[in-house]
Amino acid sequence: MSIQVQNVSKRFGSFQALSDISIDIESGELIALLGPSGSGKTTLLRILAGLEGLDEGAILFDGENITGVSPKERKIGFVFQHYALFRHMTVFDNVAYGLKVRPRKERPSKAEIAKKVNELLSLVKLDNLADRYPSQLSGGQRQRVALARALAVEPKVLLLDEPFGALDAKVRKELRRWLRKLHNEFHVTSIFVTHDQEEALDVANRIIVMNNGKIEQIGTPDEVYENPKSPFVYDFLGNVNLFRGRLHNGKLTQGQFEIDVPTYLDSHEEAVGYVRPHDIHIEKVQTSNDTVAATIVHIHLLGPVVQIELKRDDIDEYLEAEVTKEHFNQLGIKKGDIVYIRPKQLKVFIPEDFSI
Amino acid sequence: MELTLKKRNKKTIIPGFSLTLGYTMLYLSIIVILPLSMIFFNTFSMSWSEFYETISHPRAVASYKLTLGTSLGAGLINVVFGTIIAWVLIRYEFPGKKIVDGLVDLPFALPTAVAGIALATLYSPNGWVGQFFDFKIAYSPLGIIIALTFIGLPFVVRTVQPVLQNLSSEVEEASASLGANRIQTFTKVIFPELLPAMITGFSLAFARSLGEYGSIVFIAGNIPMKTEITPLIIMTKLEQYDYVGATAIATVMLIGSFLFLFIINIIQWVTNRKFNQH
Numbered sequence: 076m077s078i079q080v081q082n083v084s085k086r087f088g089s090f091q092a093l094s095d096i097s098i099d100i101e102s103g104e105l106i107a108l109l110g111p112s113g114s115g116k117t118t119l120l121r122i123l124a125g126l127e128g129l130d131e132g133a134i135l136f137d138g139e140n141i142t143g144v145s146p147k148e149r150k151i152g153f154v155f156q157h158y159a160l161f162r163h164m165t166v167f168d169n170v171a172y173g174l175k176v177r178p179r180k181e182r183p184s185k186a187e188i189a190k191k192v193n194e195l196l197s198l199v200k201l202d203n204l205a206d207r208y209p210s211q212l213s214g215g216q217r218q219r220v221a222l223a224r225a226l227a228v229e230p231k232v233l234l235l236d237e238p239f240g241a242l243d244a245k246v247r248k249e250l251r252r253w254l255r256k257l258h259n260e261f262h263v264t265s266i267f268v269t270h271d272q273e274e275a276l277d278v279a280n281r282i283i284v285m286n287n288g289k290i291e292q293i294g295t296p297d298e299v300y301e302n303p304k305s306p307f308v309y310d311f312l313g314n315v316n317l318f319r320g321r322l323h324n325g326k327l328t329q330g331q332f333e334i335d336v337p338t339y340l341d342s343h344e345e346a347v348g349y350v351r352p353h354d355i356h357i358e359k360v361q362t363s364n365d366t367v368a369a370t371i372v373h374i375h376l377l378g379p380v381v382q383i384e385l386k387r388d389d390i391d392e393y394l395e396a397e398v399t400k401e402h403f404n405q406l407g408i409k410k411g412d413i414v415y416i417r418p419k420q421l422k423v424f425i426p427e428d429f430s431i
Numbered sequence: 432m433e434l435t436l437k438k439r440n441k442k443t444i445i446p447g448f449s450l451t452l453g454y455t456m457l458y459l460s461i462i463v464i465l466p467l468s469m470i471f472f473n474t475f476s477m478s479w480s481e482f483y484e485t486i487s488h489p490r491a492v493a494s495y496k497l498t499l500g501t502s503l504g505a506g507l508i509n510v511v512f513g514t515i516i517a518w519v520l521i522r523y524e525f526p527g528k529k530i531v532d533g534l535v536d537l538p539f540a541l542p543t544a545v546a547g548i549a550l551a552t553l554y555s556p557n558g559w560v561g562q563f564f565d566f567k568i569a570y571s572p573l574g575i576i577i578a579l580t581f582i583g584l585p586f587v588v589r590t591v592q593p594v595l596q597n598l599s600s601e602v603e604e605a606s607a608s609l610g611a612n613r614i615q616t617f618t619k620v621i622f623p624e625l626l627p628a629m630i631t632g633f634s635l636a637f638a639r640s641l642g643e644y645g646s647i648v649f650i651a652g653n654i655p656m657k658t659e660i661t662p663l664i665i666m667t668k669l670e671q672y673d674y675v676g677a678t679a680i681a682t683v684m685l686i687g688s689f690l691f692l693f694i695i696n697i698i699q700w701v702t703n704r705k706f707n708q709h
C-alpha cells in the first residue's frame with residue numbers, strides 16, 4: 076500500500092513536534108525514520124498508525140484519505156519498542172488476538188486461527204514456545220512474538236517503533252537481518268523508527284532523516300551517507316571532523332592552513348568543512364604544504380580498520396581518522412608521533428544557510 | 432572444598448537476616464499469635480456440648496449469615512465502584528481531582544462510630560435520604576451493607592490504583608491497532624490485568640467488614656435474628672460477663688475468617704500465577 080503524508084503538523088502544547096511534513100512512500104518500500112530523540116519520528120509513526128491525532132495536513136493510504144480513521148480500521152501492524160505484549164496471555168493467544176477480536180462474520184474458525192498462528196510462530200522460530208507466557212521469554216523472543224502478532228492481522232502497512240532499541244547488540248543485528256528477509260518475502264510496506272544510523276543504513280531501502288520536527292533529507296542509504304544535504308545529516312550519519320574557517324577564492328582558510336575547495340567559489344567569513352574520518356589522509360613526512368601537523372593521541376587497533384585520534388598542533392582541536400590496517404602498518408606510526416594530515420574529500424556548508 | 436563453598440553460597444549478601452527474622456517472629460507472636468491463642472485457650476474451658484450449644488444457637492447462626500452476607504455484598508459493591516473510582520482518578524484530569532483522591536481515604540480516618548451515627552441519621556425512615564424510600568434502609572440488612580460499603584471503599588480503590596497506574600497505555604494501543612474495539616480492549620486486556628488487584632481489594636474490604644462493629648451497631652437496629660451481627664453478639668455476651676461464651680463465638684469467627692481469606696488467597700494465587708512465572 077502506498078502512503079502519502081501531506082503537510083502534516085503536530086503540536087504538543089508549546090512544543091512543535093512536527094512542522095509541515097510531506098512524504099511519498101511507494102508500496103512495498105522499507106523505510107527508516109532516522110533522527111535523534113525529540114526529532115518527531117515516533118510522533119510521525121504514531122500519526123500514521125492513528126494512535127495520535129494531527130493538527131494540520133492529511134494522511135493518504137492508497138490515495139484514500141484516512142486522516143480521521145481509527146487505528147482499528149487502518150489495517151496496520153504496529154510493533155512497540157517495549158513489545159506491549161499481553162502479559163496474561165500465552166504466546167499463542169497473543170498472536171491469535173488480532174484474529175479473535177474480529178467481528179463474528181469475518182472471524183476465521185478456531186482451526187484456521189490455530190493454523191495461521193502456528194505458521195507465524197514457525198516463521199519467527201517460536202513454535203515450541205507457544206504455551207509460554209511473555210514473562211518467560213527473552214527480549215528478542217518477546218519482540219518476535221510482537222512481530223508475529225502484528226503480522227497475524229495481515230496488515231497492509233507494518234509500523235515499527237524502535238523495534239530493536241531495547242535489545243542487546245547481537246540480538247539486534249540478528250533481528251535486523253531477519254526483518255529485511257521478512258520484508259523481501261512479504262513485500263508489505265514497512266516503516267521503522269530508529270535513532271541508530273547503522274541500523275537505518277543496514278536495513279532500509281530509503282531513509283528519512285528527521286530533526287526538530289522537520290525532514291532533513293530523504294534518500295537511499297547510499298545517497299544520504301555519501302551526499303548529505305545538510306550539516307545535520309553529515310553529523311548524524313557517521314563520524315565527522317570539522318574544519319571551521321573562511322571561504323575565499325576556492326580556498327578554505329583556517330589560520331595558516333589552507334584547503335583547496337575548487338567547487339566553492341563564493342566568499343564567506345564563516346564556513347565549515349566536513350570530512351569523514353576515512354577521508355583524512357595521513358603521512359609521516361610532509362610532502363606538500365597543504366597538510367597540517369597533528370599529534371597522535373590514541374590508536375584503536377581493532378579489526379581491519381584502525382581508528383586514530385589526533386590533536387592538531389596549530390589549534391586546540393581533535394580529529395578522528397580511519398585507515399586500513401595495511402596502510403597503518405606501512406605508515407609505521409605510534410602514539411605520540413607527529414604526522415601530517417590532509418582532507419582528501421571535504422564538503423563545505425555555510426552556517427548561515429543552515430541555522431541550527 | 433565443595434562443602435565450604437556450599438556454606439558460603441547459603442549466606443545472602445543482604446545483611447541482618449537472622450536479626451530481622453527474629454524480630455519479625457517475636458513481634459508477630461506478641462501482636463498477633465498471643466492474643467489469638469487466648470481465644471482458643473479461653474474456649475477450651477468449655478465442654479464440647481456447651482461449645483456446640485453456644486455456637487449453634489439460632490441467634491448466633493442468624494448473625495453468622497447476616498455478617499457473612501452483608502460483608503460479601505458490600506465487598507462486591509466496592510469492587511465494582513471502587514474500580515470505577517480508581518479508573519477515574521488515574522485516567523482523567525479534572526479540577527478537584529486531589530480532593531476526590533483525598534476523600535477516598537476518609538473512611539479510614541473517620542472513627543467508625545461517627546460514620547455509623549451519620550449514616551443512621553441519613554437513612555433512618557425520617558432521615559434526609561430515608562424519607563424518600565417506602566422500605567426501611569437503616570435498621571435493616573440494607574443499612575448494614577451501606578455502612579460496610581462506606582468503610583470498605585478505600586481498600587479496593589487503593590489496591591487497584593497503582594496497578595492501573597502501571598498499566599502501560601501501549602498494550603491498549605496494541606489492542607486497538609490489532610483491530611479490537613474498546614469493549615474488547617477492556618474485557619480482554621485491561622480487566623485481566625486488574626483482576627488480581629481487584630481480588631486483593633475485595634479480600635481486604637471483606638475481611639474488614641467481617642470484624643466491623645462500630646459503624647454497624649448504630650445503623651443496624653440490632654434486632655435479634657434480623658439485624659444482629661456476630662461482633663455484637665460477642666459484645667452482648669461480654670456485657671453479661673459470659674466471657675467463655677463470647678470467646679466461643681469469637682473462635683467461630685476467627686476460623687471462619689481464616690478459611691475465607693485462605694480461599695481468596697488460593698483464587699488470587701491462581702489468577703496471579705501467569706504474571707509471575709519466570
